[in-house]
Amino acid sequence: MTAWKVLSSIKGRINRSDYWLKAILPLGGIVLGTFLVLGALGQGKTALYVAGVVALVCLVPFLAATIKRLHDRDHPGWHLALTLIPVFGQLFAIWVVADVGFLKGTLGNNRFGEDPGGTFSEVAVETSPDALITVGGLTKYFALTRGVLLSHELGQVHAVDDVSLEVKRGETLGLVGETGCGKSTLARLVTRLIEPTGGRIVFDGKDITNWSRRQLRPLRRDMQIILQDPYSALNPRRPVGAIIGEPLRIHKLGSKAERRAHVREVMEMVGLNPEHYNRYPYEFSGGQRQRIGVARAIVTKPKLILADEPVSALDVSIQAQVLNLLEDLRDEMGVTLLFIAHDLSVVRHVSDRIAVMYLGKIVELAPPETLCSHPKHPYTGALLSAVPVASADAEEARSRRIILHGDPPSPVDPPSGCRFHTRCPKAQEICSQVEPPLEAKGLPEQFAACHFPLTEEEIERAILRPRES
């Protein structure tokens, strides 16, 4: 092979002390060596660096061969050019890799499973024994960059900002908010599917903020996710039995036969026919696919299930079936459920507590009846009054509605003070200056972040409340 011949010829060349080979190879070697050391220090960027190294190492003999052939032409100036080009080429390649690896890494947008934690001041997190998850000061900023090779930062998307929360074992916490409020990001941060920019996460009594991927892996058995779109959440090329059984396979739970039996059991639990084990996703309807997603999430008997808009893409009648299923499973398995949705009526139905998010912050936290009948935060009030009511009273409900004007502000440049002040009907000067803390307000177990919470009168005027039975 050419490469082999070239390598031998290089070897021969070195011996005949051609100066340019003597210059390039050691120089190249030093550069590559630095590259490897830097890579190793990056703790786990190994895959990329190894690939980079292999690519660059393979390049060298071919570069050498080209140079050799051109060199023989013996034109003036060729020598210099052909010496410098490979060296600078290698430097440039390494710079690109470092650019991608380091720059993005330090900003927390880390695809290589790095540990960026603690960029913010150390946050103390108090955990109570019946809390499955406790997070303190959890923050996630995504970098907005322009440019591919020489990227520079334009700004940061404040997706989740300084959120502290506790989720008790066995409870269903509803996360509600509009597009871009950070609810999906928060849920993924809690399970470290996305790396936080700051803050602490305690799961089942262990501080997992800085755990490596290897340490986290066994924990992932206990955290599962149900995704929104039943059409893209399942691998279309695998039979559903294999899809549902995959978590068991990955965590090496049980023998092949045991896994199969368990999958069939789980399929029955979610209302699927176990005989359809070998069918492919396309043979199922949307609601059934969502059930497959649910089955996959419960198969390892997790402690926590993240349900990210599990019913938004489904028809109303199927929605009810899947919600009932989730509730039944929760009652049977005692699993903790983090339920994310933008539809307040759905969230109210399943949750033990509801957290309302706006632009990366939790603005209100309360049990559903309290939240829906006695909201304290004006944004919650607006959300409640915006939900269209399917009854003949709709006209009346509408005339009372709080209409928020305009679009939510950009999370790249959130408003000062209280983030809601630009659209709040009750905003005063202090709202644009001082950010209100999330503290106990109103009824027991109710927390709101507002300087001027809603009064009973205002609620009465704006919202149709549930009639007590």
Next chain:
Amino acid sequence: MASLLEIRDLHVHFKTRDGVVRAVEGARFSVEHGRTLGIVGESGSGKSVTALTVMGLTRFPNATITGSIDFDGTDLVTLPDNQMRSVRGQRIAMIFQDPLSSLHPLYKVGWQIVEAIQTHEDVSKDVARTRAIEALHEVGIPSPEKRIDSYPHELSGGMRQRVMIAMALVLKPDVLIADEPTTALDVTVQAQILDLIRKLKDDYQTAIVMITHDLGVIAEIADEVAVMYAGRMMERASRETLFTKPELPYTWGLMRSIPRLDAPRPGRLDSIAGLPPSLINLPSGCPFHPRCPYVMDVCLKTEPELKESEPDHLVACHLATDERQRIGRELQTRYRS
């Protein structure tokens, strides 16, 4: 008095490799100026195909369309393509569910509106552009003279939908068909958009056909409601009637399965058992019978006819009228007591 748009006994079938898809089987409804007809149905109910057929957008080689769509004296089913072009967009306009996929991503929104104007009217580009800016202003887009040069991806979901509405209304059509216009939007934006549609309806007396699966949206905006299932119209009534005394088991099922903010939390949601039917292999008799808790022998054999059970209230069901009325009333008192 003849209606502005009247559909009678519309059938739309598509021949496919797997069989004939009976997308619409005998739809019938009418719309007037300044009134809103809501069409409720889930996936596969035929509501979108009905709307597309009105617009002449289902004229495929494998499609069989029978029945009549009478628009202001003209039958749209038999109207030749070139004449349909002048109706479509100009006299009947349509807006769709996801504005990001309905707007052309590579052209500025202003250009797209101008294109709509210039296709139907012989005006200069400048005049068209001015009208486009006016239209954007009317739908509540701030700084329309700047936004007119934005690309769709530079606008938020709510703004994009407003642009679609502006584009639909710029030629002052007689009918606006809205196919799930707010499903992809947040609830507060949805409220704004519904308000906008209502205001424009009042200002221009446009007839609106609102297609949705969300009964809440229907309750807000529709004057009359038609419930579709498996391509058939199964119930039709005024909004007031539908929400106070519905008479169709499917409608009851829909209403019971929605979690409602204005009612105490039920332990379980009453869901409708089973799945929507295949449109190729429809169940015999009444298409809803496999899922109906009130099913009787006759339901498997004969399709129920759409009959008037009380003035202006059409229902297609084999259950006895007084039985239906009783159940319907009972259901609604649960929510109103």
